[in-house]
Amino acid sequence: xxxxxxxxxxxxxxxxxxxxxxxxxxxxxxxxxxxxxxxxxxxxxxxxxxxxxxxxxxxxxxxxxxxxxxxxxxxxxxxxxxxxxxxxxxxxxxxxxxxxxxxxxxxxxxxxxxxxxxxxxxxxxxxxxxxxxxxxxxxxxxxxxxxxxxxxxxxxxxxxxxxxxxxxxxxxxxxxxxxxxxxxxxxxxxxxxxxxxxxxxxxxxxxxxxxxxxxxxxxxxxxxxxxxxxxxxxxxxxxxxxxxxxxxxxxxxxxxxxxxxxxxxxxxxxxxxxxxxxxxxxxxxxxxxxxxxxxxxxxxxxxxxxxxxxxxxxxxxxxxxxxxxxxxxxxxxxxxxxxxxxxxxxxxxxxxxxxxxxxxxxxxxxxxxxxxxxxxxxxxxxxxxxxxxxxxxxxxxxxxxxxxxxxxxxxxxxxxxxxxxxxxxxxxxxxxxxxxxxxxxxxxxxxxxxxxxxxxxxxxxxxxxxxxxxxxxxxxxxxxxxxxxxxxxxxxxxxxxxxxxxxxxxxxxxxxxxxxxxxxxxxxxxxxxxxxxxxxxxxxxxxxxxxxxxxxxxxxxxxxxxxxxxxxxxxxxxxxxx
Amino acid sequence: xxxxxxxxxxxxxxxxxxxxxxxxxxxxxxxxxxxxxxxxxxxxxxxxxxxxxxxxxxxxxxxxxxxxxxxxxxxxxxxxxxxxxxxxxxxxxxxxxxxxxxxxxxxxxxxxxxxxxxxxxxxxxxxxxxxxxxxxxxxxxxxxxxxxxxxxxxxxxxxxxxxxxxxxxxxxxxxxxxxxxxxxxxxxxxxxxxxxxxxxxxxxxxxxxxxxxxxxxxxxxxxxxxxxxxxxxxxxxxxxxxxxxxxxxxxxxxxxxxxxxxxxxxxxxxxxxxxxxxxxxxxxxxxxxxxxxxxxxxxxxxxxxxxxxxxxxxxxxxxxxxxxxxxxxxxxxxxxxxxxxxxxxxxxxx
Numbered sequence: 001x002x003x004x005x006x007x008x009x010x011x012x013x014x015x016x017x018x019x020x021x022x023x024x025x026x027x028x029x030x031x032x033x034x035x036x037x038x039x040x041x042x043x044x045x046x047x048x049x050x051x052x053x054x055x056x057x058x059x060x061x062x063x064x065x066x067x068x069x070x071x072x073x074x075x076x077x078x079x080x081x082x083x084x085x086x087x088x089x090x091x092x093x094x095x096x097x098x099x100x101x102x103x104x105x106x107x108x109x110x111x112x113x114x115x116x117x118x119x120x121x122x123x124x125x126x127x128x129x130x131x132x133x134x135x136x137x138x139x140x141x142x143x144x145x146x147x148x149x150x151x152x153x154x155x156x157x158x159x160x161x162x163x164x165x166x167x168x169x170x171x172x173x174x175x176x177x178x179x180x181x182x183x184x185x186x187x188x189x190x191x192x193x194x195x196x197x198x199x200x201x202x203x204x205x206x207x208x209x210x211x212x213x214x215x216x217x218x219x220x221x222x223x224x225x226x227x228x229x230x231x232x233x234x235x236x237x238x239x240x241x242x243x244x245x246x247x248x249x250x251x252x253x254x255x256x257x258x259x260x261x262x263x264x265x266x267x268x269x270x271x272x273x274x275x276x277x278x279x280x281x282x283x284x285x286x287x288x289x290x291x292x293x294x295x296x297x298x299x300x301x302x303x304x305x306x307x308x309x310x311x312x313x314x315x316x317x318x319x320x321x322x323x324x325x326x327x328x329x330x331x332x333x334x335x336x337x338x339x340x341x342x343x344x345x346x347x348x349x350x351x352x353x354x355x356x357x358x359x360x361x362x363x364x365x366x367x368x369x370x371x372x373x374x375x376x377x378x379x380x381x382x383x384x385x386x387x388x389x390x391x392x393x394x395x396x397x398x399x400x401x402x403x404x405x406x407x408x409x410x411x412x413x414x415x416x417x418x419x420x421x422x423x424x425x426x427x428x429x430x431x432x433x434x435x436x437x438x439x440x441x442x443x444x445x446x447x448x449x450x451x452x453x454x455x456x457x458x459x460x461x462x463x464x465x466x467x468x469x470x471x472x473x474x475x476x477x478x479x480x481x482x483x484x485x486x487x488x489x490x491x492x493x494x495x496x497x498x499x500x501x502x503x504x505x506x507x508x509x510x511x512x513x514x515x516x517x518x519x520x521x522x523x524x525x526x527x528x529x530x531x532x533x534x535x536x537x538x539x540x541x542x543x544x545x546x547x548x549x550x551x552x553x554x555x556x557x558x559x560x561x562x563x564x565x566x567x568x569x570x571x572x573x574x575x576x577x578x
Numbered sequence: 579x580x581x582x583x584x585x586x587x588x589x590x591x592x593x594x595x596x597x598x599x600x601x602x603x604x605x606x607x608x609x610x611x612x613x614x615x616x617x618x619x620x621x622x623x624x625x626x627x628x629x630x631x632x633x634x635x636x637x638x639x640x641x642x643x644x645x646x647x648x649x650x651x652x653x654x655x656x657x658x659x660x661x662x663x664x665x666x667x668x669x670x671x672x673x674x675x676x677x678x679x680x681x682x683x684x685x686x687x688x689x690x691x692x693x694x695x696x697x698x699x700x701x702x703x704x705x706x707x708x709x710x711x712x713x714x715x716x717x718x719x720x721x722x723x724x725x726x727x728x729x730x731x732x733x734x735x736x737x738x739x740x741x742x743x744x745x746x747x748x749x750x751x752x753x754x755x756x757x758x759x760x761x762x763x764x765x766x767x768x769x770x771x772x773x774x775x776x777x778x779x780x781x782x783x784x785x786x787x788x789x790x791x792x793x794x795x796x797x798x799x800x801x802x803x804x805x806x807x808x809x810x811x812x813x814x815x816x817x818x819x820x821x822x823x824x825x826x827x828x829x830x831x832x833x834x835x836x837x838x839x840x841x842x843x844x845x846x847x848x849x850x851x852x853x854x855x856x857x858x859x860x861x862x863x864x865x866x867x868x869x870x871x872x873x874x875x876x877x878x879x880x881x882x883x884x885x886x887x888x889x890x891x892x893x894x895x896x897x898x899x900x901x902x903x904x905x906x907x908x909x910x911x912x913x914x915x916x917x918x919x920x921x922x923x924x925x926x927x928x
Contacts, residue, residue, distance in 0.1 A: 048764060055886075058677050147678055149629055214679050232684055233878030234760060255764050259876040263743055268758040268876075271750035452891055456614045459626070 046240065046252040047577040049559070052265045052277035056233050056258045061213025062196045063136050064148045068569075071195040073236050073256055075569020077119075078198035078221030081110060081129065082189050086563045086571055089302070089353060089476025091189040095124060095199055095222060099189060105521035108179040108188055109172065116245050118201035119226040126171040131202040133169045137161065145210050152196040156474070158490075184519040186526055187477035194475050195568050198223075224249040224573035234258060249573035250561055269294065269554060275577060276555040276562065282340055282423075288554045295555050298342060299564040301351050301548035304481070305421035305470035307412075307432065308543050310463055310503040312402070314390040320378035322541040325466070326364040327371035328439035329432055335547055337431065338424050342552055346545035348534045349481055353566050355523070356478035356530030361538050363545060371439035383440030385410055393462065402464055411465030412436070412443040417451045420549050421470030428546075429468060461500030476567040478530045479518050486537065487514030505543075510536050579919065586912050590905070597904040598666070598897065602659055605893055606639045612675045612891035633675055634658055662897070672894035674887075681898035685880070689902060690773035691761060692879030695871070696864040698799045703807035704857060711814025711853075715822060716841055726811060733808030742801045742874035749797060756793050759876035766790045798875040802868060806860040813856045817849040824848075850921055858914035862907035 057070040062078060065071070083094035093099075099110040116124040135143045136153040139160045144150065150160070158165045167180045181188070191197070204212060204220035211217035218227035224246065225238035239253040257274055259265040265277045266284040270291075280288065280296075288294045307329065309316040316322060335343045350357040375384060387410050393402040402408065414429030415422055422428055426447075433445045448454050448463060457463050474480050479487075485502055489511050496511035498504040510533050517529035537543070553564060561574035613629040630636045638657045645653030665672055671681040707730075714726040750758040761775055762768055768787045771778050776795075779787035821827065822845055830840045869881035880899050887895035918925045 050764060064678075146632060147673065149625075149632065151625060154625065210678070214677070216679075216683075231878065232679070232687055233883060234876070235764075237764075257760065257876070258878070259759055260873045260882060261739075261876075264746060264759060264874050264876065267743065267746045267751055271746070271754065271758045273750070273758045273760075450889060452611055452614050452889075456611050459614065 046248075046250055048253045048255060049251040049276075049572065049575050049577055050255045050257055050274045051572075052257050052259045052268055052274035054258075054260055054262070054265070054279050057230075057236060057256075059213040060217075060219040060227065060230070060236075061148075061200070062198050062219075063132075063150055063153065063200075064213065065196070066151055071569045073238070073569075074198060074219060074221075075195050075223075076225040076238055076254060076572050077219055077223045077227055078195075078200060079223050080193055080195070080198045081112075082193035084193050084476065084565060084568045087300075087565065089190075089473075089567045091193040091476075094193070095129075096192075099192070101188070101521060105184045105186070105188065106181045108181070110177050110179070112175040112177065113245060114175050116222050117243065118204070118220050118222055119241060120201050120204055120220045122201055122203045124199065124222050125174045126177045127174075128199055128202050129177050130169050130171055131205075132197075132199050133166065135205070136197075137164050137166060143205050143209075147210065152194065152474075156191045156194065156197075184521060186518055186521050186523075187475060187479045190475040190477040190480075193568065225254060228253070244573070246573065250576035251572070254572055254575075266554065269556060272556070274556075275559045276553060278551065278553045280552055280554050285340070285342075285552055285554070293557050295557060297553050297555065297562065297564050299551040299553065299570075300353050300566040301344065301550045302353055302473040302476065302566040303421040303470060304346050304349055304351060304548055305419075305468070305546045306346070306349070306543050307546060308467050308469060308503045309505070310461065310465060310467065311498065312390050312393055312461065312504050313464060314388040315378070315380075315384065316387070317390065318378045319541055320374045321380075321384070323364065324371045324374035324378065324384075324439065325436065325441060326541055326544050327367050327374065328436050328441055329544060329546070330366045330435045331363070331546055332366060333435075334428055334431055338428050339547055339549055342550045343423075343547045344550070346547050348538060349485070349543070349545055350478055350530070350534065351473070351548045354473065354476060354478050354481065356527050356534075358531040358534035358538075360531075361534060363538075364541070366435075368435075368439040371441075375440060380440075383442065385442035387465070389464070393464065395460070395462075401462060408464060410441065410443045411446045413446050413448050413454070413457075413463045413465055413467040415451075415468050416447055416449065416454055419470055420472060420551055421547065422468060423549065425468060432468075459501050461504050463503070467503070473567055478526070479514070482510075482530060482533055483514045483518055486533070486542070487511045487518065489515040492516070507536065507540060507542065510540075510542075579916075583912075583916065586915070590908055590912075593908055594901065594905060598663075598901060599659075601897055601900050602639075602662065602893075605891075605896055606658075608891075611635070612893065634661060637661070671898035674895050675892045676890055677892075681894050684883070684895070685898060685902060687773055688878055688880045688883055691877060692865060692868055692872070692881060694774050694776065695795065695798055695802060695868060695877060695879060696861065698795060699802040699864055700806060700857065700861055702799055702803040703810055703860070706803075707807045707810030708814050708853065711811045712818055712841060712846065714811070714815040715818030716837070718819065723815075727815070730808035730811040733804045733811075736804055738801050738804070738870045739874055741804060742797065742871065745797045745801065746874070756796055759794075759874070761791070761794050761878060762787070763790050763794075798871050798877055801874070802864060802871045806857075806864065809856060809860065810853060814849065814853050817852045818845055821845045821849040847921060851918060854914055854917055854921065858911050861910045862903070865906055866903050 053069055053072065055069050057073050058065045058067045059070055060074050062071055062074040079094050081094060081096035082091045084090065085092045095113050095116065096110040097113050099108050101108050112124070112126060112129065118124055135141050136150050137160055138144060154160060165182050165185055167182045170178045170180065172178050198221060201220040208217035213219050215230035215232050218230065220227065224241050224244045226241050228237040228239050230236045235258065236256045237253060240249045240251065242248050259268055262279060262281045263284065266280055268274045269277055285296060288296055309322060311317060331345045335345050345363065347363045348358055348361050386407050389402040389404055389406040389408060391404050392400050394400050412429055412433050415425035418425060429445055433443050436443050443466060448457050458467060458469060471481060486507060489496060492512065492515055496506045496508045498506040513529050513533050517526045520526050520529070555562065558578045559575060561576045563571045563574060565571065611626065612633065612635065613626045635658065640657050640659050642654050642657060662672070673680050674684070710726045714723040717723050746758045749756040757763055766787050768775055768778050768784065769782045771781055775791040776788065779791055827840060827845055830844050866881070868879055869885045871877065872879045872882040884896055884899040887899070
């Protein structure tokens, strides 16, 4: 009996020690400066580069998808007319050798790179460019399939058919095309450089039809790598294009492996099963930085996490209340605790990387006492926990969800999913609610539903309180940040209506300036306009800008030559495996 | 028996229809919109409406009563559910909303991966669980029994994600014996015939691929087998203990029958009915519940696929995937019911 008890005790001890070992916190290593990769070696034979990622691509036809994992792959296979300069947001020629505009920037003439062939052997020329733009633009084009949604074309070029700002794309000769625009469009080249406007082989689209971009159809471009195989949910393999116009790439092939679990991805790297990955958890980053066999690179932030006001709440229309909330949020504390060395406090909406940012602005500082003073000035010396509905809020059927005059608890809605601009939304939301409480503002923390529900509520202006969200830039142009949120006018004299999607915020002066900037081809003048817009948004305390987050990527020390891109897909062609 | 089997197979049809209806209904009850999930932060009202129309989501879920009031019978029945049933009758599971890939195509690829994992896990669970349960019962209150019961308790309560990560750390990172995840190593070419990699590599006579497939299977199979193994061990033990107290067992002992004969011939056959039932249920659980194992070991099966589809409101995937799981579950339980007759001839399905 005693012996048996001893066995049981011993067993329990072993299990407990295993559990304790697993639960023990890892040594909190101070995040070091990202180590520089070793100088690219010149290997005798290029090797396979294996990249681990959290999810599979949706499709490999970039014109019909919006997810980064699709662009990560298509960015290696297909190329746009322009691309972003390595490591920057500056648009530089790619398949085009250059584009010139007329005086009012409504005509853009682009010369194309000669002698380039698609991976299927067909020629890249003006016909191929026109085929792709026509396919995206015209809803009755035989390859603009009913089941496909060309969301980015519609979004960046203002619609399909006659609505599109691209009136026509004309062939001047085999290697020259002219884009005729319906209105001046300042970010034209930045738009052209987006991954979704990469040029596919017309012959491949004609052959594959609706299967183009699927695992069965793959995709065919002119890029440094050629599509080989897609095992859904497992991996995508591409091989080097030895005839690439920019020179043969440094790896013989790339395998994009799906490893959904963050910790498992890190262990796969440690085991040598992959060479690099993105989306590491904080503990693993600390471990990676301390490991001589690994190094960390960061993708510069082109994103902003924010806390928005719903202006259908009466109290939020009082600037003093907005100022009180701004001063109550401990943004440096949030950065330190949830973003670590990879985050930076946002002073304005535009990330530091983007031109047009008003660098003279310093955000309202964290000070609970100042917050309490503003709250008292607004008529709430005893704090704020209940707010008033300013106007009826109705759903699509006209049912009143919130009636004007209703008193509702002050609510802070936090995001249900992790996004790059909010790495731990629930924890950050909890910390913000605690900061607010410290200044006498009692906000209920609420999960409004899953991501799709949350976005739907936000879109309809139904998140009645403070709500967390953010934005990741698409093309590195300030228009893509500011005009999307606060502009959207289609003429200079249009009246800016309160936008449900933006918490019913409307600022006519801001919207008019943004329209002016969107049609002005002069970057210097645009810069001044965007700086003015940022000042106006700051003065109006339109929204609380929280953080910009640099994205870390972890690499095996065998990898060199990887370039992280702030916008667009990373460039893999320079990657060399020792 | 044949009539019974035919009757049960026919009964599958209304059951599956019920499953289709329930899954369809519950999906529509969950708030959220596939169009919004697709567009993300870019969602603009007009884009959402256009995509909803393209996907047929602007139609009523079941029946359009407004159309009926206007005397439009075609419009009355033109609902999402009727459209789905119509496609189903034409053996069309539809296309993924987000990926525009036929659901059947992806199922053909992913379902064998899950089946391969689940069946091997169940095989291991039975192979270890049943003998351990028998031994525990036969040596009740012995050290063996205590170890076996403590082991099964740990097995039941062990979080799969923790066990999985610990195994990867040990076998992949430290010892470098096994791959950390996936189904095959880069460079290993497996000619896919059935999409069961073990079978395909045997059919192709490719020993290298077979060894590689087995290496990839080892950790996920062990992780997934842990819970059913523990449950089967405990169920076998308790069922055996009940039977071993029966009079006919005492009689067998009194007649001088060997312990081995008493255990395996007289006791086990009678004790096995509840164990078989549990095995049947556990197969369904393994199929539907492999999501954690598939996530940790990057196993491209249907568990993770359906889970992601639920979050993205990709209705055709959720419907197709869950219907297949329901079918396998119901079919497995039919086999379990049939097996009762062979284990205990007193049970007559007629």
